[in-house]
């Protein structure tokens with residue numbers, strides 16, 4: 519399959535399937551990635567954390583009970599933190615049944631499995647380093663894995679990969695270790711803080727409710743470390759009217775659980 523890049527028009531925002539097409543398949547699984555690909559979306563977002571034995575896995579919460587059957591399989595292991603179970607233990611969990619019976623047996627992917635599926639699907643990744651304070655060194659470990667999988671070659675760096683975090687320290691570390699990687703800070707810095715952010719990141723990925731037209735224009739006025747204007751992506755936007763409002767503000771990307779809804783809403787632009 520060869521999904522398009524995800525942009526709705528030359529000037530419209532790029533549409534990013536949040537945790538995969540997570541309105542239609544269990545979040546952060548290969549099934550959610552495949553669903554996005556089948557719907558024609560080239561960009562997906564995910565969350566990366568680390569197991570007890572040091573493997574990188576794709577999961578949003580710091581604990582496993584919401585999106586897997588961990589309580590049933592390991593009743594004595596409360597509070598079921600990702601960092602307290604081994605990769606082999608996590609690989610046994612069912613990460614699909616909570617979403618629906620049609621997804622029984624879907625697993626928590628390792629980052630390596632996830633990257634390989636994206637390559638197979640010709641998709642692009644907005645990778646979130648989640649809870650980095652729990653996982654010392656996760657930035658360099660993630661970059662090493664991406665490198666091994668071919669995701670730090672010039673073509674990928676130019677068009678196919680963005681690394682983001684709510685932690686400015688984590689974003690700074692990624693930028694310091696591999697300056698060629700495009701990064702995004704998850705948050706909405708004050709305008710007076712933007713010069714400092716522009717030294718370490720290429721974009722501001724903001725809660726949709728905190729954005730305004732003047733703010734987006736102010737961000738665009740700064741150039742990031744790759745000498746291009748800072749971009750603004752908005753999350754998590756699942757309604758057509760919100761997608762249109764953010765497009766009118768000038769948002770460069772919209773992160774959504776329902777990429778089809780957003781694409782339809784902004785196609786007119």
Ligand code: G3P
Pocket residue numbers: 536563565578646704723753754773
């Ligand atoms: O990509 C933005 C968004 O994923 C940030 O919030 O909690 O869904 O990781 P969260």
Ligand code: CA
Pocket residue numbers: 563564565646
């Ligand atoms: Ca995320």
